[in-house]
Amino acid sequence: MNGLNKEQALRHLRQMLLIRRFEEKSAELYSAMKIRGFLHLYIGEEAVAVGVMAALTPEDAVVATYREHGQALARGMSAASIMAEMYGKVEGCCRGRGGSMHLFDATTRFYGGNAIVGGGLPLAVGLALADHMQGRQRVTSCFFGDGAVAEGDFHESMNLAALWKLPVLFICENNLYAMGTALRYTEANQDIAAKAAGYGMAAAAVDGMDVQAVEAAARAAVAHIQAGNGPYLLECRTYRFRPHSMFDTELYRTKEEVEQWKQRDPIELLAGRLREAGLFTEAERVALEREVAAEVEASVAFAEAGTWEAVEDLTRFVTTERRA
Amino acid sequence: MSATQTTTYREAVKQAIREAMHRDSRVFLMGEDVGHYGGCYAVSKGLLAEFGPERIRDTPLCESGFVGAGIGAALGGMRPIVEVMTVNFSLLALDQIVNTAASLLHMSGGQFNVPLVIRMATGAGKQLAAQHAHSFEGWYAHIPGLRVLAPATLEDARGMLWTALEDPDPVLIFENNTLYNMEGMLAEDAGPVDIDTARVRRPGRDLTLITYSASLFKCLDAAKILAEEGIEAEVIDLRTLRPLDDATYLASIARTHRVLIVDEGWRSGSLSAEISARIMEQAFYDLDLPVERLCSAEVPMPYAKHMEEAALPQVDKIVATVRRMMHHG
Numbered sequence: 001m002n003g004l005n006k007e008q009a010l011r012h013l014r015q016m017l018l019i020r021r022f023e024e025k026s027a028e029l030y031s032a033m034k035i036r037g038f039l040h041l042y043i044g045e046e047a048v049a050v051g052v053m054a055a056l057t058p059e060d061a062v063v064a065t066y067r068e069h070g071q072a073l074a075r076g077m078s079a080a081s082i083m084a085e086m087y088g089k090v091e092g093c094c095r096g097r098g099g100s101m102h103l104f105d106a107t108t109r110f111y112g113g114n115a116i117v118g119g120g121l122p123l124a125v126g127l128a129l130a131d132h133m134q135g136r137q138r139v140t141s142c143f144f145g146d147g148a149v150a151e152g153d154f155h156e157s158m159n160l161a162a163l164w165k166l167p168v169l170f171i172c173e174n175n176l177y178a179m180g181t182a183l184r185y186t187e188a189n190q191d192i193a194a195k196a197a198g199y200g201m202a203a204a205a206v207d208g209m210d211v212q213a214v215e216a217a218a219r220a221a222v223a224h225i226q227a228g229n230g231p232y233l234l235e236c237r238t239y240r241f242r243p244h245s246m247f248d249t250e251l252y253r254t255k256e257e258v259e260q261w262k263q264r265d266p267i268e269l270l271a272g273r274l275r276e277a278g279l280f281t282e283a284e285r286v287a288l289e290r291e292v293a294a295e296v297e298a299s300v301a302f303a304e305a306g307t308w309e310a311v312e313d314l315t316r317f318v319t320t321e322r323r324a
Numbered sequence: 325m326s327a328t329q330t331t332t333y334r335e336a337v338k339q340a341i342r343e344a345m346h347r348d349s350r351v352f353l354m355g356e357d358v359g360h361y362g363g364c365y366a367v368s369k370g371l372l373a374e375f376g377p378e379r380i381r382d383t384p385l386c387e388s389g390f391v392g393a394g395i396g397a398a399l400g401g402m403r404p405i406v407e408v409m410t411v412n413f414s415l416l417a418l419d420q421i422v423n424t425a426a427s428l429l430h431m432s433g434g435q436f437n438v439p440l441v442i443r444m445a446t447g448a449g450k451q452l453a454a455q456h457a458h459s460f461e462g463w464y465a466h467i468p469g470l471r472v473l474a475p476a477t478l479e480d481a482r483g484m485l486w487t488a489l490e491d492p493d494p495v496l497i498f499e500n501n502t503l504y505n506m507e508g509m510l511a512e513d514a515g516p517v518d519i520d521t522a523r524v525r526r527p528g529r530d531l532t533l534i535t536y537s538a539s540l541f542k543c544l545d546a547a548k549i550l551a552e553e554g555i556e557a558e559v560i561d562l563r564t565l566r567p568l569d570d571a572t573y574l575a576s577i578a579r580t581h582r583v584l585i586v587d588e589g590w591r592s593g594s595l596s597a598e599i600s601a602r603i604m605e606q607a608f609y610d611l612d613l614p615v616e617r618l619c620s621a622e623v624p625m626p627y628a629k630h631m632e633e634a635a636l637p638q639v640d641k642i643v644a645t646v647r648r649m650m651h652h653g
Contacts, residue, residue, distance in 0.1 A: 061400075094433035104432035111399065111436065116423050122389045123424065126396015126404075133352065133378060133402060140396075156389030163384065315435040318468045320492035 004212075006279045009270060010288075012054065012211045013280075016046040016143055016267045017292045019070045022079055023242075026069070026086065026100075027298050030246050035086045037099045038115075042070035044241030047266035048173050049074040050212025052141060052234075055222050058108070061140040063124040066101035066115035067173075071143055075108045079299035097182040097317060102139075117178075118151030120144060121170070123160030125157045128166035139225050141169045145179025149195065150186055158233070162282075167219050170300035172233065173208065175240045180252040196233040208238030209264045212273075243264075327512045335505040336478045336514075337367050339444075341405065342484035342540035345375055348403055351489060352379040354390055355407030364503050365445055374482055380609045389441065393415035395425050395494075398440040403489050410452075410497065411460050425494040426469030437492045441485065447500035447538055447588055448636055454624035457632075459567040459588040461498045461537075462595035465566040472493040472565040473519055476540040478510045480563060483517030491519070491632065498565075501612040506616040513617055522572035528556035530621035531582040531646055534573050534599060537587045539637055544641035565595060573599070574607050583650055586637050611651045618645055 023041045030039050032284050042049070049070035064071040072082055077093060081085070085092025086100050091106050094113075102113040111127065112121035115251075124142035131138045135298040148154050149172060162166045176183050183190050196203030202224055206217040214236055239261040242251050274280035331339075344351045358380040372380040381398045383390040387408060394406035408414045410528060414421070419440070429437045448457035465634030471491060475481045483500070488495035525540060526547050534542040540561045547557040557578055560573050577583050583603060587596035596617045603615050621635040 071466040092433070094431060094435070096435045097430045104435050106432075106435045112428075113431065114424070116419055119392070119419060119424060122392020122397070122420060123396040125389070126398070127400045128396070130397040130400020130402045133397070134400075152386075153388055153392065156384070156386035156393075159384055160386065160389050160393060211551035262388055317430045317432075319471075320429065320437045321434070322492075 004102065004273065004277050004279065007275070009212070010276055012050050013267065013274070014288060014292065015074050016211065016270070017288060018079065018295060019073050019106070020048045021292050021296050022073060022265060022299065023069055027242070027246070029300070034158045035100065036248035038245050039086075039100050040067040040245050041242040042067055044174055045175060045208065045238045045267070046070055046262065047214050048152070048171065048208045048236040048238055050113070051211045052171055052218045054215045055218035056139065056141060059138050059207050061109040061111060061124075061127050061138065063111045063120040063127070063140065064113060065117070065144055066113070067145070068103055068143070068185070069100070070106070072103045072110060075110050077103065077105050077108055077110060079295055080302035082191055083299035083303040084306045087303040087306060088308070090309040095267055116141045118144065118148040118153035119150070121153050121157035122150070122160075123158045124168050125166060128161065129164065129175065132164065132166055133277040136282040137226065139167045139169055139222055141171060143171045145175060146174040146176065146183055146192060147173060147180065149192055150178070158196070158199045158201060160200045165228070167203075167225045168231040169218070169225060170231060172235045173238055174235055175238050175239070177244070177252065179244045181202040182252065193233060193235040194247070201231055201233055201306045202229065203233040203235065206207065206236060208236030209266045209269060211266055211270055243324070255315040291318065328509040330476060330507060331510045331513050332504065333478060333481045333506045334365065334367055336481035336510060336629065338369070338371070339500065340482050340532055341368065341371065341372055342374070344405070344489055345379060345487055347486070349487070350403040351405065351450040351635065352381060352402065353407060354381040354383055354394060356383055356385055356409050358382060358407050363407070367504070368407070369573060380451070387413050387416035388420050392424065394418040394440050394442070395420060395428070396437055398435055398438050404440055405485070405489070406442045408442060410501070411444050411446040412455050412458055414444050414460070415549060416541060421464070421470070422495070425642060426467050427495065428450045438494050439489075439492050440494045441447065441488045441497065442494070443497045443499060444482060446498040446501065447502060448620070448625045448632060449502040449538070450641045451627055451629055451632055452625070453492075453627040457625040459620065461496075461565055462587070462589040463594055464496050467566075469493065471519065472536040473497045474563065474565055475499065476537050476561055476563070478506070478508050479514055480517055482510060482514045485520055486516040487519045489572055495519070498537065502538050507596055516547065520569065522560055522562045522569040524572065524576065525561045526557070526559040528580065529556035529558045530580055531558070531584065532573065532576040532580045533557050533559045533584055533586060534562065535559070535586040536565060537588070542637060543641050543642060545639045546646065549639070549643050550646055555646060555648060566615070568599065570601070570602055570606065574603070577603060578610050581610055583611070583615050584649065585615065585617045585644070586642060587619050588636060589619060590622050591617060592622065594600050594619060613649060616645060618642060
């Protein structure tokens with residue numbers, strides 16, 4: 001790719017690597033029973049979150065799914081607060097009330113962590129509606145999988161956002177499987193980006209394994225939205241290298257298929273590109289890996305050292321605590 | 325004493341919406357047919373001309389979508405009033421109401437509260453049959469994180485909305501569709517009322533009738549008939565179905581020692597069942613005889629007038645049940 005900006009590319013590489021190593025450690029800790037509940041790994045799809053986040057500003061909002069460690073890290077939430085959350089510690093981003101599937105963070109405007117497939121889309125429409133009604137120039141980004149496209153909420157939200165010309169960036173992370181059911185068994189028309197036309201909405205499909213392509217597409221989408229043209233659907237064609245969750249025996253796809261996609265690993269794709277351009281040495285790779293490993297280790301240490309919320313606090317946060 | 329004027333329940337709700345819109349620029353009304361049509365029950369008639377289409381916002385028919393958008397708008401700093409045309413349609417938005425609105429504050433460890441008000445018409449009595457006329461407020465009262473209101477009087481129709489809009493958490497307001505035409509006197513300066521407590525609507529020494537919404541007036545009519553026979557029934561209007569104000573009805577039972585719960589919901593797993601259990605837990609030794617309940621027959625609401633009437637708690641059934649209970653000694 002022309003115009004490779006070393007600093008920017010290295011930032012992307014570092015973020016993708018952090019997500020990868022953080023999740024590899026999470027899987028390990030799941031097996032060690034330090035993390036429980038459902039754990040959905042993003043490994044293989046890192047370029048989508050990292051590429052899109054690069055196109056957003058801190059004032060923008062993010063709505064994500066239950067497979068959201070990548071978005072949370074790329075958005076700038078600390079690995080420590082996420083790891084502590086998955087440990088169920090009170091130092092976690094949601095005090096251990098949410099877990100892996102429900103990461104939230106007010107300071108980075110990260111609105112979850114939504115584990116009802118499609119459920120986050122109306123929320124994103126509403127956040128954008130509030131911006132529209134208050135005359136704020138912000139974008140609400142909304143991540144969802146190909147499975148969500150079959151839900152009524154997808155269609156209702158696409159219609160509402162287009163009808164009211166709201167500043168929503170819909171990002172479909174099409175990893176080809178709704179849990180374990182291939183898109184071809186669930187969608188009459190498997191061209192997801194094409195569905196936007198039914199709502200008069202602009203759309204594009206992009207190679208979701210190429211972080212630079214994702215960033216460029218997301219920047220174009222954001223520019224379209226900021227110009228007052230209404231919402232945008234960006235389909236990122238990607239692949240999940242790991243099982244759906246920790247309880248998935250992967251009967252629905254072949255090892256060959258997975259291996260084939262791994263040839264297009266988003267991290268190696270970018271690292272290779274940098275190496276070929278002479279911008280990334282083996283020593284730099286080693287240093288980067290070391291730096292990321294240290295951050296992951298620090299997050300584990302933070303979670304290990306964390307404390308359990310007092311059981312007396314069990315029924316807090318059901319309703320807002322009013323100041324006396 | 326302030327001046328009063330004749331008004332209707334419908335007009336009282338409209339005035340409450342109008343006042344809230346004037347009071348706070350973050351407030352807006354959103355729902356099916358609220359704008360150009362004027363509201364399915366004509367509650368918002370005229371408001372589009374007054375406030376414009378941004379704030380009196382017609383939505384497509386997508387309950388999950390626009391209720392969810394209301395949640396998002398509340399998170400984004402607005403104070404939305406979302407109108408769901410009728411309680412049965414709210415089931416299409418149940419996911420958003422329960423899994424998101426009611427859960428977000430907790431899931432986020434206290435970071436994101438949802439200051440959203442959802443209004444909907446509820447209840448039977450207009451021959452609207454099995455998909456427009458149920459009473460699901462008891463279901464919603466099951467959900468932690470929600471506040472559930474059932475205004476029966478003009479004062480409450482006028483006054484609960486503003487207090488609900490000031491609540492930092494989601495509030496559901498159930499307006500019984502048979503009440504919209506109810507006429508009465510209301511203070512010209514009527515304003516906000518509390519959304520925490522039950523009220524004794526008629527004092528009485530012999531027996532406590534616990535009810536809410538449209539059944540309040542059936543209970544008051546029954547109490548009038550019973551009074552002619554020398555039976556003084558105390559009538560409690562719950563007003564807020566979640567959280568329940570136990571103290572008010574328990575204090576009444578401590579005086580009367582007899583209680584009949586009148587609830588338009590189905591009996592099994594109902595609000596009346598919950599209240600009955602609480603009385604058992606907290607006032608068992610105050611009771612002279614078992615708690616009784618009058619609920620809707622366990623049948624999807626029938627269309628035919630005589631069948632619909634038979635399915636619902638009615639004045640004659642309340643009177644007969646109270647007489648029988650009083651003869652127990």
